[in-house]
Amino acid sequence: MENQVRVRFAPSPTGPLHIGGVRTALYNYLFARQNGGKMILRIEDTDSQRFVPGAEDYINEALQWLGITIDEGVREGGEYGPYKQSERRDIYREHVGMLLDNGRAYIAFDTPQELEAARAATPNFQYDASTRGSMRNSLTMAADEVKRLIDAGEKYVVRFKVEPGRDVTVRDMLRGDVTINSNVLDDKVLYKSSDDLPTYHLANIVDDHLMKVTHVIRGEEWLPSAPLHVLLYEAFGWADTAPRFVHLPLLLKPDGKGKLSKRDGDRLGFPVFPLEWHDPKSGEISSGYREKGYLPEAVVNFLALLGWNPGDDTEIMSMQELIEKFSFDHCSKSGAKFDFEKGKWFNHKYLQEMPDERLAELFIPELEAHGVKPSDFDMGYITRAVSMVKGRANFVGDLWDQARFFFVAPSDYDPKAVKKRWSEDMPGILTALVGQLKSLPTLESAPAEEKILAWISEGGYHLGNVMNALRLTVVGECKGPHMFDIIELMGIDEIASRVERGIANIKLPE
Numbered sequence: 001m002e003n004q005v006r007v008r009f010a011p012s013p014t015g016p017l018h019i020g021g022v023r024t025a026l027y028n029y030l031f032a033r034q035n036g037g038k039m040i041l042r043i044e045d046t047d048s049q050r051f052v053p054g055a056e057d058y059i060n061e062a063l064q065w066l067g068i069t070i071d072e073g074v075r076e077g078g079e080y081g082p083y084k085q086s087e088r089r090d091i092y093r094e095h096v097g098m099l100l101d102n103g104r105a106y107i108a109f110d111t112p113q114e115l116e117a118a119r120a121a122t123p124n125f126q127y128d129a130s131t132r133g134s135m136r137n138s139l140t141m142a143a144d145e146v147k148r149l150i151d152a153g154e155k156y157v158v159r160f161k162v163e164p165g166r167d168v169t170v171r172d173m174l175r176g177d178v179t180i181n182s183n184v185l186d187d188k189v190l191y192k193s194s195d196d197l198p199t200y201h202l203a204n205i206v207d208d209h210l211m212k213v214t215h216v217i218r219g220e221e222w223l224p225s226a227p228l229h230v231l232l233y234e235a236f237g238w239a240d241t242a243p244r245f246v247h248l249p250l251l252l253k254p255d256g257k258g259k260l261s262k263r264d265g266d267r268l269g270f271p272v273f274p275l276e277w278h279d280p281k282s283g284e285i286s287s288g289y290r291e292k293g294y295l296p297e298a299v300v301n302f303l304a305l306l307g308w309n310p311g312d313d314t315e316i317m318s319m320q321e322l323i324e325k326f327s328f329d330h331c332s333k334s335g336a337k338f339d340f341e342k343g344k345w346f347n348h349k350y351l352q353e354m355p356d357e358r359l360a361e362l363f364i365p366e367l368e369a370h371g372v373k374p375s376d377f378d379m380g381y382i383t384r385a386v387s388m389v390k391g392r393a394n395f396v397g398d399l400w401d402q403a404r405f406f407f408v409a410p411s412d413y414d415p416k417a418v419k420k421r422w423s424e425d426m427p428g429i430l431t432a433l434v435g436q437l438k439s440l441p442t443l444e445s446a447p448a449e450e451k452i453l454a455w456i457s458e459g460g461y462h463l464g465n466v467m468n469a470l471r472l473t474v475v476g477e478c479k480g481p482h483m484f485d486i487i488e489l490m491g492i493d494e495i496a497s498r499v500e501r502g503i504a505n506i507k508l509p510e
């Protein structure tokens with residue numbers, strides 16, 4: 001297929017994937033899927049100084065958790081591999097050679113000290129057309145001298161020869177044409193002989209070309225590099241097939257100005273990474289959305305709307321709906337404030353909408369963590385319990401607080417409620433009430449409620465006090481779902497035993 005959309009997510013494995021990077025991956029994915037295209041995952045590990053062990057696995061695991069599937073990559077394979085830049089040295093070496101041969105690049109021997117001296121001598125020194133003539137490079141030195149130094153193993157770099165005084169236009173699908181003058185660009189290093197590796201710029205555009213990438217969708221922080229990339233495509237003679245650019249707006253702090261950082265997360269108490277990250281060097285642990293109890297669908301939905309909207313006020317959208325509705329026409333050029341409260345709201349919504357059976361499954365580890373043996377209860381009981389309390393939960397982890405009494409009889413009774421609702425005659429009334437419950441043909445919530453309320457009223461008892469005292473014995477405090485729903489689910493034996501226990505243990509205040 002000639003015009004097949006091919007996009008790539010190209011992270012550098014320098015640490016955990018930031019939530020902004022996840023959004024970039026997501027937009028690439030949505031665009032690829034919408035167009036029946038391919039999604040490539042390329043690992044850009046040419047900066048050996050900044051390589052962090054574990055980061056690549058982390059990236060794979062995070063994307064997998066979120067349901068961002070990859071078509072071509074290190075794990076997936078594909079016909080344009082290898083997909084890891086450190087395994088493509090030969091390709092880069094060959095391409096550096098092409099630019100040296102066609103005169104668009106040159107070799108430079110300047111040592112760090114010489115560059116330092118040049119910077120000290122010339123204010124705002126930049127290695128470019130105005131200065132390259134006075135530096136130690138293949139443009140100023142005789143060819144045999146250059147060869148001699150290289151053969152002698154002297155360290156060198158290859159620099160791109162930027163032609164001065166030219167307008168360079170980056171055609172960005174979001175921002176329109178962005179034009180700058182080439183005079184502001186310096187002769188960027190494309191390759192270093194010291195580690196026989198290209199720099200980001202060269203590797204990035206060579207790979208985009210060879211992997212037939214049609215759209216480069218990436219963060220706004222890469223916009224300043226784009227003019228150089230445009231010139232590189234041209235220097236290779238690839239201008240006609242150069243990819244279209246989209247530079248996505250930044251994610252901004254929830255409060256104040258500036259880019260969202262890990263510090264904001266620490267300060268305001270939310271994760272900025274998809275998964276928990278254990279830093280291999282410092283041992284520091286950074287929290288992740290997954291471990292905080294977020295559902296991947298909620299995170300995807302939340303992130304999709306940070307910088308894009310569907311053109312109306314729809315907020316809850318599945319991955320499939322996002323794929324159908326996504327469009328750069330509705331992407332914003334300005335930064336998107338990271339509203340983590342909204343993130344919680346999304347999780348709450350997804351929790352409510354998920355089938356109760358799945359929620360119950362997710363709740364099982366919580367039960368275990370609190371010392372409850374799930375096998376002591378049947379799945380229908382757990383499912384119903386969870387469905388009764390989920391309205392108050394943002395996270396699966398919140399369910400325990402709300403639902404614990406379904407699994408563990410109370411041993412403490414809220415003293416304030418005792419003071420307000422308990423009285424000397426309550427044990428007798430509750431015992432009689434249990435007798436009434438036992439005599440009912442069904443404990444089904446609505447008919448049982450009708451009968452018991454009638455009984456309370458006939459006996460002349462105080463409705464609020466009796467129902468709350470009953471609740472106190474069953475739940476331990478005066479909160480929770482509808483009392484008759486609880487009775488229906490727990491069954492008469494459990495209710496009777498809790499009432500008995502309450503009567504034995506609740507002490508009237510002195």
Ligand code: GLU
Nearest residue numbers: 010011012044204218222
């Ligand atoms: N390796 C770069 C990064 O870490 C890729 C930038 C791009 O997508 O061109 O984000």
